[in-house]
Amino acid sequence: MTDIPITDIIRDVYRHPDLRRLLQPASVALVGASANAASLGGRTLANLAPFPGRLFPVNSKHAALGGRTCYPSISALPEPPDCVVLAVPQESVEAVVTECAQRGAGAVIVLASGYAETGLPEDAAAQQRLLAIGRAHSMRVVGPNCVGVANRAHGLLAAFAEFPPGGLIPGTRIGLVAQSGALGLGLSHAAEIGSSISHVLTCGNSCDVDVADYVAYLADDASCDVIALVFEGLPDPARLAAAARLAAARGKRIAACKLGMSREGQAAARYHTHTATGDTGAWPGLFRQAGIVQVTRVETLLETAAFLAKAPAPRPCAAGGASGAAIVSGSGGTAILATDAASRHGVPVPQPAAETTARLRAALPPFGSPRNPCDATAQATRNPESLLECADAMLADAQYGALVIPWGRSQPVRLLAQLGELSARHGKPVCIVWMSQRHEAPGAEEAEKNPRLALFRSLDACFDALAQWQRLCATAQP
Secondary structure, three states: OOOOOHHHHHHHHOOOOOOHHHHOOOEEEEEOOOOOOOOHHHHHHHHHOOOOOEEEEEOOOOOEEOOEEOEOOHHHOOOOOOEEEEOOOHHHHHHHHHHHHHHOOOEEEEOOOOOHHHOOHHHHHHHHHHHHHHHHOOOEEEOOOOOEEEEHHHOEEEEOOOOOOOOOOOOOOEEEEEOOHHHHHHHHHHHHHOOOEEEEEEOOOOOOOOHHHHHHHHHHOOOOOEEEEEEOOOOOHHHHHHHHHHHHHOOOOEEEEEOOOOHHHHHHHHHHOOOOOOOOOOHHHHHHHHOEEEOOOHHHHHHHHHHHHHOOOOOOHHHOOOOEEEEEEOOHHHHHHHHHHHHHOOOOOOOOOHHHHHHHHHHOOOOOEOOOOEEOOOHHHHOHHHHHHHHHHHHHOOOEEEEEEEEOOOOOOHHHHHHHHHHHHHOOOEEEEEOOOOOOOOOHHHHHHOOOEEEEOOHHHHHHHHHHHHHHHHHOOO
16 A cells, blocks of 8 residues: 555656546447458447447448448547557558547557557657557657557457457456557457456557556556566656555555567567567666566466456455465475476475364375475375365464465366355465366466466465465555
C-alpha cells in the first residue's frame, strides 16, 4: 500500500484524458472495414462482431457489412465514436486521425506500420504529427505499429489478431500489457489451457498511450486482479513507478519482464518500436522500489502473475509471516531437485518442528523421509491420502509460508481440489510444479484453473516467484 494520495498518483501517470473511452467504449468505429476476411479490415471486423455496444463499419465502397450499415466516413457517423480502429494504409492514416479528432472521437488505434520504427526522420515526424493531433483534441492515440487491444470483460476485441477464447475466473484474472503485439498474442494463448486472461493491451510504437497508461488503467479496472507486463521501454520510467504505486494502492501486484537488457537487444528494440530501452542497470532498482516482481524469462511471466494473484496478501514476518518453504514430493529425485532450486533462489527450507515430524512419520511408510524435503515415496500413488496428510502437516507448521509440490502424472487429479482446500484453510500458497515434459497432460488445466493453486512448469520459476513474494512480505506494512 502507499501513503501518497491516489489523486496525486493518477496525476503523475496520466498526462491527459484516461483510457475509459478506449477500453470501455460504448461505440466503436472501424475505418477500413472490409468484406475480405483475410484483410486487416476483415479480420478486425470479425473480431468486433460480438461487441455489445454500437459498432460502425466505415468504408465508402460498401452500403452494409456484416449486417450493419456501413458509413462512408467518420464525419457521417450518427455520433462521435468512443474508439476508432484504423485498418487503413499508412498514407491515409493522418487524414483519418484528423477527421476522428474533429468529430470528437475518444481514441484511435493505428494499426499501420512505417513510422518512427523505420529510423527515417520523415517517418518519425509523421508519428509526431499523429501525437500532436490527438493532444490538441484530448484524443488518445494507440500505436502506430500495433495489433490493437482486447478487453474480455467488456466484450471488446479491437484488433486484427486472433485472440483465443477462455474463461474468466474472479480472483485470478490477468491483465496482460505487451508493447509487442505478437508477443502479447502469443502469451494470451495461455487462455486455451486454463489461464484467466482478462485484457490484452498492446501499444506498439507508443507515440501516446504507453505501458504506464495501461498499468494505471488496469489498477482501477475491477475485472482485472493482477497485471503481467512485458515491454521494451518508455521515455519516462517514473510514470511506470507511479502506475505501480496506484496498482499497489488497489491491492494489485505486477509481474514484469523487461526486454532489451542486452546491448544487442537494445539495438533490436530501436528497429522494432523505436523505443528507448533506458539504463539497463537502473530497471531492477526501479522494480524493487515500485513493488514490481521482475521476471527475466518471458515464458514464466504468466505463471508468476497467476501466483501473485492467487497467493494471500503478503504478511510482514514480524506479524506472523514466514520465509521458509516446505517441499512434499512423491519422488526422492524431484525432492532433491526442488531443494537445489530453493537454494539457488535463496528460499529457506528449514526442518520441521517436532510435532510436524511426528505427523509426517505417522503418515509415511517406514522408508519415507519425515523431514524437509518430505519424500512421500511412490507409495503416495497407492495411498494419495498420505500425501495430503503430509501437506496438511507442513502447512500447519509456522516455519513455512508456502508449500511446493513437484507433481508427477501418477498422482490422481482429484487431489488438486483437496490441496486447494488446504491452501485456503491455512492461508498459505500451494505451488504445483509440473514435472512431466507433457505440459498439458491431465491435471495441468485443473491446477491452472484452481483459484488457490499456483501452477509452474519449472522449479526455478517457482522458487524465483516465491523468493520475490517473500521479499514483498518482508517489506509489507504491519
